[in-house]
Amino acid sequence: DAKTTQPPSMDCAEGRAANLPCNHSTISGNEYVYWYRQIHSQGPQYIIHGLKNNETNEMASLIITEDRKSSTLILPHATLRDTAVYYCIVSPGDGNKLVFGAGTILRVKS
């Protein structure tokens, strides 16, 4: 019952920005947008989250549209180590469970 839609896969050239889109048209007012990634054979790793403002941290930037129905995760300078499955999830921020969809397979190529 994932509430997000992501492209199944994307390619990005090493050193270039990777822009991963996510649609969440049924997002509720109290739901955050979370991004996680999973590198092969590892547990999912938190990247960033936001409610309605754009957010930036040392890993990535999150751009949320004004109507909150979609967002974009930006990896400013993708490296080969960023090759992973990226999950966009919407969830209330009070300890509720995260429901993972299929995510986007990002392949960073040299």
Add this chain to the structure above:
Amino acid sequence: DAGVIQSPRHEVTEMGQEVTLRCKPISGHDYLFWYRQTMMRGLELLIYFNNNVPIDDSGMPEDRFSAKMPNASFSTLKIQPSEPRDSAVYFCASTLPGYSGNTIYFGEGSWLTVV
């Protein structure tokens, strides 16, 4: 902090045997989650606890699966009897919710193969 610690990392067992997976959450975290990942079904939430109390076990596939959290620093996921279709990676995760959303931290997973 050592992060979420799971054991065993890898287990191969025969069908019908009991399997116990263990998890130590990050100290101070009051939510604990058990997920299962397979190629066919992706990441599925099995059960989660708050303050050692099970909150939602609707994802537990059947009565062969059970989970306990006897204290704040330890949880187990048990499969009895195990079947080949239980082969998967089982992840444990924990979090301490804040005012502005919560970050869930995952362990490295327990890779289970039932033959």
